[in-house]
Every structure is written in structure tokens, then in C-alpha cells.
Amino acid sequence: MQTNDSQTLVLCALADGPKHGYAINTTIEQLTGERLGAGSLYGALTRLEAKELVEPIPGQGRQQPVRLTDAGRQALEQQLRTMARVSRAGLAHLGVAQP
Amino acid sequence: MNVPALLVACYPPPVRQRWGEQLQAEVEHGGPRRWANVAAGAAGLWLYPSVWPAPTSQQRRAVLTVTGAVILGAAAILLRAVTGDEPEASAAAATLTAALCGLLLGAVLLCPTPPWHRNILLRLARQAIGALWLPAVLTVAIVAFAHQPGTDTLLANPLIRAGCVATYWATLLLGVVQTCRLCSSLLTGTARPPASWRLRAGVEDQRGQPAHRSRRMRHPHQRFERSNAGRCHATDRPGSHRLAQQHQPSRPTPVSVERGPQLRRSDNTWARCKSSLVGRAP
Numbered sequence: 546m547q548t549n550d551s552q553t554l555v556l557c558a559l560a561d562g563p564k565h566g567y568a569i570n571t572t573i574e575q576l577t578g579e580r581l582g583a584g585s586l587y588g589a590l591t592r593l594e595a596k597e598l599v600e601p602i603p604g605q606g607r608q609q610p611v612r613l614t615d616a617g618r619q620a621l622e623q624q625l626r627t628m629a630r631v632s633r634a635g636l637a638h639l640g641v642a643q644p
Numbered sequence: 645m646n647v648p649a650l651l652v653a654c655y656p657p658p659v660r661q662r663w664g665e666q667l668q669a670e671v672e673h674g675g676p677r678r679w680a681n682v683a684a685g686a687a688g689l690w691l692y693p694s695v696w697p698a699p700t701s702q703q704r705r706a707v708l709t710v711t712g713a714v715i716l717g718a719a720a721i722l723l724r725a726v727t728g729d730e731p732e733a734s735a736a737a738a739t740l741t742a743a744l745c746g747l748l749l750g751a752v753l754l755c756p757t758p759p760w761h762r763n764i765l766l767r768l769a770r771q772a773i774g775a776l777w778l779p780a781v782l783t784v785a786i787v788a789f790a791h792q793p794g795t796d797t798l799l800a801n802p803l804i805r806a807g808c809v810a811t812y813w814a815t816l817l818l819g820v821v822q823t824c825r826l827c828s829s830l831l832t833g834t835a836r837p838p839a840s841w842r843l844r845a846g847v848e849d850q851r852g853q854p855a856h857r858s859r860r861m862r863h864p865h866q867r868f869e870r871s872n873a874g875r876c877h878a879t880d881r882p883g884s885h886r887l888a889q890q891h892q893p894s895r896p897t898p899v900s901v902e903r904g905p906q907l908r909r910s911d912n913t914w915a916r917c918k919s920s921l922v923g924r925a926p
Contacts, residue, residue, distance in 0.1 A: 582682065582685070583670035584681040592692075595697075609666065
């Protein structure tokens, strides 16, 4: 696992639309079977906002949902493609049939 | 104060303002086994002020000020660690003295300025006392203990000696941490962040370079112009386009200085500040 895994997971959770923090973590739980710690989740959201990969939706009250920016969508796509390539290569080297 | 609220209070104020309620709800939902993760998240964000939410120019300057305070505190502790108990009069000691003077000058330049109003100054004093009373009391206790007769005999005991050394360094560390927290909390309410020139000069000074070098950070073919709205913009010098095309594949875009040339991610100054002071965000 890499240190920016939580950022990738948050980007993945936001891929199908804007969400607030709790909903993001629920989506991550559905994806991985485990919720992120609050420190990891909000640290990742803060860093992603600073990198302008996610942005808040204005005027949504206290929940403050966030959505992917165009740059965030591109970054996620690039990262997922890289991960898929590595995954294919690793499974091939192991001689494991790909799903 | 319950533990989740205490943990959330450990986060930098701009992050608390942005995520506070959601963060606290998530901490309460996660339970005690997630508290270590929350504390680690707070520490990680304190180490990287460059990622704190800062939508306005003033907030960006505040974040950069706190970054300077964090760097200053870390440098002060490192400086104390490398100097022995009895600094010798040598070239190394002179270098250390110069470094200390540079740090102090940087601290003065980066210091937030409160409005000169009685009520605000009283609030400022209350905040300062609240943040710094414990390191101050510990410092007085250490000094009083060191000047007690018979201290040398007590210090012969390795346990007491280790305890004294640990207390000394814990006091230094606590002082630095509380000063950074105080600086951050002041900038979210009571005091104004330093102006751009002071920020630039203070950061340059802490990096050990003369402040006038910051003028070179803008593009060589750009100059600053004041627009009708009173904002200052860096624009291309007349006749420089041909030269710029010869030296660069693409023409530089104008950069708004009002938003802070040292604060925009795409600008050279901000990139240099960020890379040299806080490194790359994880």
C-alpha cells in the first residue's frame, strides 16, 4: 500500500458524483470492506483540495459535499490505468489467470 | 471536553473551519480504535501548512506565515541541538550566531500584526497566556532547579539527569508547538498576516538569502503594473515578446500579484517557497 492510497480511494469514491465526507467513507467501505480513519479521510480531502483535484460545491449548507474537478478526473484515470497495467503484469508473472 | 472534540481541536484552525463538524462526527463514529489515526492526521497536516484550505489572499498569507513559524521553530530546535552547552569562540560559533540572527530577523518579519485596539490587545494577551503558560512555568522551574545549591549532586543520579534532560527538550518542543498554534489561531481571528513584502523578505531571510533576490523570481520579461481595480499585475515588457519566444517555447501568462505571486501554485516564487521550505506535499 502507498501513502497516497487514501487519496486514490477518495478520488474513486467521488468518480460517480459529488459526496460529503461520510458518504465518501461509506463508498470506500463498500469498495474495500473497511472505512478510512477520520484522520486519513480528511487529510486526503485537504490535500486533494490543495492540489485542485476536488472542489467544494458552493451553497450546500453544513454538509459541504465535494466533487472531482477535470484535473482530478484525469489524474484518477491516469492512476487507474497505471494500476491496471501493473496489476495485469503482476498477475501474468505470477501465472494467475486474470479475472 | 470529550476525547473526539479534543482530537479535532488538535487540527490546524483552517482545516477545523473547513471540515470540523464532519470530522468530529466521523471521529465519534469511528470510536477509540481510530483515535491514533486522527492524531496522526493532525500531526501530518501541521507538518504541511501548504495544503491547508486558503481561498483568499489573506488566508494564503496566513498559511505561509504559519509555515514560516513551523520552519523557524524546527530550525531553532535544530540550532539548539547542534550547539553544545559551552559554545566555543570559533568560526562554527560565529556561523551559528549568524544563523540565529537570521532566524530572529525572519521571526520579526513574519510576525502577525494585531490592530492597536485595547480590547483586541487584551484578547491577544489572554490567548498568548493560555497558549504559553505551561512552557513558561516549566522554563522557570528548570532555571530555578539549575540554580539550586546541590544540583550537581542530584544530577549525578542518571535517572534524575535523564529526567531533567527530557524535561528540558519537552519544554522546548512544547514552546515551539504552542507558539505555532498561537500564531495560527491569531491569524484566524485577532491579527492580520504580514504584508507580502514582509512575508517574502522573512522567508528569504530564513532561507539565508538576501531579500532583494526575490525580485528575480518573476519572469525576466515581466514587470508589475497597477490596474484600474488597484490590483498589481505582472505583464510582459514592451518589445520582449520576440526575445521571450526565442528563449521559451510558450509565452508566460500574466500573474496576479494581488492574489499573491508567492502563493499561487503556478508561480515561480510560490513553487520555490514550497519546495524549499516545506517540500512536496505527500
